Amino acid sequence: MIAIGPLALALERLFAILGIIAFMAAGNWIGRRRGVDCDTAAWRALLAGLVAARAGFVAQNWHAFAIEPATILYVWQGGFSPLPGLVTAAIVLGVSLRRSRALAPLTLVFAGCVAVTSGATAAALASAQRPLPQGIVLQSLDSGKSLLDDRRGKPFVVNLWATWCPPCQREMPMMVAEAAHSAVPILLVNQGEDADNVRAWLDSKRLETAHVHLDRDLRIAAATGSAGLPATLFIDSKGVIRALHVGEISRAALLAGLRDLK
Structure with missing residues (x-):
């Protein structure tokens, strides 16, 4: 990249x-x-x-x-x-x-x-294709915390985004909609912003917040080498990053990546 x-x-x-x-x-x-x-x-x-x-x-x-x-x-x-x-x-x-x-x-x-x-x-x-680093903790918008390691055993997707990023803004409505009903979990992980700013932006766009998480220290981006936003990581059941899509992703590309994980 x-x-x-x-x-x-x-x-x-x-x-x-x-x-x-x-x-x-x-x-x-x-x-x-x-x-x-x-x-x-x-x-x-x-x-x-x-x-x-x-x-x-x-x-x-x-x-x-x-x-x-x-x-x-x-x-x-x-x-x-x-x-x-x-x-x-x-x-x-x-x-x-x-x-x-x-x-x-x-x-x-x-x-x-x-x-x-x-x-x-x-x-x-x-x-x-590299193992997802261990010990990464995400924060929810209501200050709850979750460990990415707990998701090992089943495939999941991590989308890295920020409110100031135009491509992220364009793809977010689609990402939120797909995350709401996807059989494979899709985590929308904001990079570097605080909960108030993220929630305010989501509310202004009338987007659901259920699948949004915070990575205030940019740990995922630093650990995976994702230097640009948005970035979408497709992670298999063994915790291995099978594919990394850098830039705005289409619904078709997202669903194709999800199919490959199943």
């Missing part, structure tokens, strides 16, 4: 962006060397691949998107299925350059970018 102040970019997203930049740059270079217009073909493949990847994710999680159809367009929240995107991009690239001398070298570059990006992403996701 790359952090700039309170903002953060997940490494897997960074790797995808770098892979796309490398592919487009290579396409331009090969086109100039071969005297062929590769840029158009590369852009077609990129755009078709992104649309197919998004469509694949939407299809897999349609029950979530059906609740809020407009969120299909919220691509900044993430949510892409790599396989349909890569297959579509490869087909479009092949059709666009089927009679061109640039097809073979650009196909090799495409395959190389996919392999490197996939390997780096797999390594980043594996590094995110």
